[in-house]
Structures are given as structure tokens and as C-alpha cells.
Amino acid sequence: MSSPPASRLTLLNQVTCPHCWHVFAPEESLWVSEHPDLIGDAKLGDMFAVRFLPSRFSPEGDAFDSEGYRTTRLACPHCHLEVPRPLYQLPAIFYSILGAPACGKSYFLASMTWQLRQMLPRFFKVTLNDADAQANSRLHGYEEQQFLNADPDQLVSIAKTETQGDLYDQVKMGEHSVTLPRPFLFTLQPTSQHPNHDRAREASRVICLYDNAGESFLPGADTVTSPVTRHLAHSACLFFCFDPTQDPRFRRACEGKSSDPQMKPRNSRLQREASVRQDTILLEAISRVRRHAGLREDELHQRPMVIVVTKWDSWKNLLPDVSDAEPYFDIENNHVRTLDSDRIRATxxxxxxxxxxxxxxxxxxxxxxxxxxxxxxxxSTGVAPEVDEETGTLGIRPRNIRPYWVEVPLLYALATWTRGLIGAQHRVASADASSVTLKKTESRNGTKR
Incomplete structure (x- = not known):
């Protein structure tokens, strides 16, 4: 008998659950029953299929449940939530997007993933695909609403992210019910035209993106039964979204320089109801990372942070010399684009x-x-929102959406702190303006990237 496909799969030695961050060996995985009568899991409840540790397998390596049905889905042995197969084969990178309520996190996430889906294969020869289409269904809705809308002239707006709902799962841990976050999951892999295609196994990654409601970052919101932001301590890079329209000092500075209705002066009552102090959100997130990562108060976190300053179209006149043109360039005789790290750092x-x-x-x-x-x-949109005359709410017409720089935070994180997929180089003009020399980007400690 020829070797079955399962025996040729290369599995990681350890897998990290994207829901509860439990680390386990692949052979410790539970499997998800397929027989329709095997319903009622001990941790997930009566509506979920039973999770089990198998004793019988098919020649292809799939397990059989107790009723003899062949199963293909895997689950975490700790929380029993489903773990997509790519996480067993490719190293995972965790990224956290955080910020105050209504700061634009969901708009940023939707525009970023849409832009990356379009430009990564075309310009960087890297694919961004769903690792779990069901887990990404909320994000698909965001993308379709803004970029694939059947009525491009209709005012649309992304619903506020709630502290409960389809972005969370309820799991029974002992005597308590625990709320766990449901991440968005993607695979990143070099195409056949990528310089590192022959090292695809080493370079490929699974990206786990977390988007919590802003209220989840308020002081006191992180508890044993609702540890929905503890991914912060596992994140390879933190993306903190700062919204200038929520800051009265920014609004004053933009008077006469911005037509965005979000930049209009607000009375004190409306200001209190509409937003919370963004430095409080940032300090609370920092406190949680220190607590769960075991960092001293005077110790710098060794992983990077990107401050994503949202709604650039509404305040860009405060920095008239900063261009919103794409920070990429082409290298002669190379069909893969490169990030202009000097330009990004200058901005x-x-x-x-x-x-x-x-x-x-x-x-x-x-x-x-x-x-x-x-x-x-x-x-995330490239234009200011309009006021809906019927409802008084703010919306964007899909026809007018032109995002800029939304993909840069993640691309820069990948290029600077993850090797093998995205390149970043200095572009230094020589005495001859038509001549450009390139040298490899170096990290702060001098290591070449």
C-alpha cells in the first residue's frame, strides 16, 4: 500500500489554541464527532458535537467517532473549541487590534484585509487566504458592505463591535462559564514567483487577528470569566488605534482645516457619552500585558507596538508635508515590491x-x-462620512471609499519583525537624482532583516 497523504504531512511539535492560548501536542487534540446523534459536549453545551479522543483511524489518518463516522475536524483539548488544520502545519502569529469604543477598529480591520487580499498576490507575490471561512464570516460581511456593495450609492456603516455575540464563544470551565474571543484567521504563503518560494514551509504563517469591543479594554473588564483580551500578552505586535476625532485638542487644531463632521465641536455632555479617554484604554492594555506576560513596571516590552492613527483624511491638513502616496518601490530586475522603510519611519x-x-x-x-x-x-475610507438626513447617523457611500495606508501597519510589522515574506529596505538617493541605491533594513540591535 502506498503511503497515505496524512503520513506525508509535516506537523508542528506544538500547537497554540487561538481561543484560549493553551499549548498542546498534535496527538493530544480532540476530534469533533460527525454522527448526528453525538450532540452535547461537556464544555460547549447541548448544541455542539461531542469532542473525543479517538482510538480508531482511517488509512488517511482521520479518526472515527464512537458511531463509526469518519471525522476530519480537530479541537483544543482544553477549551474544546475547533482549531483549524493550518494551525497544525504553519507557525501562528498573533496580532491584537485595540482601542477605545468607536475609534474605527472594525473599519480599519475590514479595509486592511481587503487591501491585502488585492495587493499581496499582485505586488508582493504572497497569498492571504482564509484559514477558517466560518470564523471570518463577520469580516466577510464588513468587506462586502464596503467594497462589494450592490448599491454603491447607499450610505452604509459598520455595526459597532459588541462585548457579546458572534465574535465570542461560551465555554464551561469547571463550575463557571468563560467567554473566549473568536479570532479572524488567515494563511500567508509565498507564491511560485516569490524569492522564497523554495522555503515556503519556513516562511508561511497563520495570522490570528483579534478585534475586541472597545469596552473590553476598560479598567475592570478583564476577569477570570471574561479573559477576552488576554491575547495581548501573546501578540507579536500590538496595534493601538488612536482616533483624533475623539480628542478635543485635535478637533480644536482642525477647526477650519477639516470638513469631517466628526471634527465638529461637541458639547461636554455629548463628549462624555461618545467617548472615553484613550490614554486610559492604552494604559489599561499596557497593564494587562505586563500582568499576564510577567513584566516588571520598569521593564520595556520586547515586542513592538504600532500606534495606528485613524481617520487620516480628517486631520491630514495638520501635516501638509506628509504624502499619502503608497510607501513602496520597485527594484530593478525584481518583480516583488519592497516597503520604503525610510519613508515609513519619516512619516x-x-x-x-x-x-x-x-x-x-x-x-x-x-x-x-x-x-x-x-x-x-x-x-480606512479615504473620505469623511456623511450625515444620513433620515436617521441622523453617519455613513459612507461605497462608491467613494478609497483607503490609504491601511495595509501599511501589518506589512511593516511583517517586514520588520517576521522574516521571509515581505521585504523592507532603505532607499537612499545618491548625488545623481536618477540613481537609487538600496541596502538591507537593519533592526535597532543591528541584525540584518
Missing amino acids: SSAVEGLLQELCPEIVSSAQGFARDLVFVPVS
Whole structure:
């Protein structure tokens, strides 16, 4: 008999559950029953298929449940939630998106993933595919609403992320019911045209993105029964979304320079109802990372943080010399684009200077926490929202959406702190303006990337 396909699969030695972050060996996995009568899991409840540790397998390596049905789905032995197969074969990278309520996290996430789906295969020769289409269904809805809408002239808006719902799962742990986050899952793999295609097994990754409701980052919201933001301590990079339209100092600075209705002055009652202090959200997130990662108060986190300054279209006139053109360039005789790290760092310095002037507490809090810090301005829509005359709510017409720089935070994180997929280089103009020399990006400790 020829060797079955399962025997040729290369599995990781350890798998990290994207729901509860339990680390386990592949052979410890539970399997999900397929027989229709095997319903009622001890941890997930009466509506879920039974999880079990198998004793019988098919020649292809799939398990049989107790009624003899062949099963293909796997689950975490700790929380019993389903773990997609790519996580058994490719290393996972965890990324956390955090910020205050209504700061634009969901808009940013939807525009970022849509832009990456379009440009990664075309310009960087890397595919971004769903690792679990069911887990990504909420994100699919966001993308379709903004970029594939059948009525492009209709005002649309993304529903606010709630603290309960289809982005969370309820699991019974002992005597208590625990709420766990449901991440968005993607695979990143080099195509046949990528320079590292022959090293695809080493370079490929599963990306786990977490988008919590802003209320989840309020002080006291992280509990034993609702540890929905503990992914922060596992994240390879933290993306903190700062919304200038929620800051009265930014709004004052933009008077006469922005037509965005979100930049209009607000009375004190509306200001209290509409937002919370964003530095409080950032400090609470920092506190949770320190607590769950075992960091001292005076110890810098060794993983990077990106301050994503949202709604750039509404405040870009405060930095008229900063261009919103794409920060990429082509290299002669190379069909893969490269990030212009000098341009991104220069833009970061300009944005950091503006934040230092208008809201220095955000900058000082981030600098006191992260060893590597970068500030990236983004616009998830490229245009200001309009007021719906019937409802009084804000919306965007899909026809007008033109995101810019939304993909840059994740691309820069991959290029700077993860090897093998995205390149970032310095572009230094020589004495001859038509000549450009390139050198490899180096990290702060001098290691070549």
C-alpha cells in the first residue's frame, strides 16, 4: 500500500489554541464527532458535537467517532473549541487590534484585509487566504458592505463591535462559564514567483487577528470569566488605534482645516457619552500585558507596538508635508515590491511629533512600554462620512471609499519583525537624482532583516 497523504504531512511539535492560548501536542487534540446523534459536549453545551479522543483511524489518518463516522475536524483539548488544520502545519502569529469604543477598529480591520487580499498576490507575490471561512464570516460581511456593495450609492456603516455575540464563544470551565474571543484567521504563503518560494514551509504563517469591543479594554473588564483580551500578552505586535476625532485638542487644531463632521465641536455632555479617554484604554492594555506576560513596571516590552492613527483624511491638513502616496518601490530586475522603510519611519516621526504636541500622554505611555514603536496614519475610507438626513447617523457611500495606508501597519510589522515574506529596505538617493541605491533594513540591535 502506498503511503497515505496524512503520513506525508509535516506537523508542528506544538500547537497554540487561538481561543484560549493553551499549548498542546498534535496527538493530544480532540476530534469533533460527525454522527448526528453525538450532540452535547461537556464544555460547549447541548448544541455542539461531542469532542473525543479517538482510538480508531482511517488509512488517511482521520479518526472515527464512537458511531463509526469518519471525522476530519480537530479541537483544543482544553477549551474544546475547533482549531483549524493550518494551525497544525504553519507557525501562528498573533496580532491584537485595540482601542477605545468607536475609534474605527472594525473599519480599519475590514479595509486592511481587503487591501491585502488585492495587493499581496499582485505586488508582493504572497497569498492571504482564509484559514477558517466560518470564523471570518463577520469580516466577510464588513468587506462586502464596503467594497462589494450592490448599491454603491447607499450610505452604509459598520455595526459597532459588541462585548457579546458572534465574535465570542461560551465555554464551561469547571463550575463557571468563560467567554473566549473568536479570532479572524488567515494563511500567508509565498507564491511560485516569490524569492522564497523554495522555503515556503519556513516562511508561511497563520495570522490570528483579534478585534475586541472597545469596552473590553476598560479598567475592570478583564476577569477570570471574561479573559477576552488576554491575547495581548501573546501578540507579536500590538496595534493601538488612536482616533483624533475623539480628542478635543485635535478637533480644536482642525477647526477650519477639516470638513469631517466628526471634527465638529461637541458639547461636554455629548463628549462624555461618545467617548472615553484613550490614554486610559492604552494604559489599561499596557497593564494587562505586563500582568499576564510577567513584566516588571520598569521593564520595556520586547515586542513592538504600532500606534495606528485613524481617520487620516480628517486631520491630514495638520501635516501638509506628509504624502499619502503608497510607501513602496520597485527594484530593478525584481518583480516583488519592497516597503520604503525610510519613508515609513519619516512619516512616523512627523505623526509622533504632532501627537507629542497635541496629546503627549499617548506618546509617553507608549514610549514607556514598547522597545520598538512606530506611528502610522491610516484612512480606512479615504473620505469623511456623511450625515444620513433620515436617521441622523453617519455613513459612507461605497462608491467613494478609497483607503490609504491601511495595509501599511501589518506589512511593516511583517517586514520588520517576521522574516521571509515581505521585504523592507532603505532607499537612499545618491548625488545623481536618477540613481537609487538600496541596502538591507537593519533592526535597532543591528541584525540584518
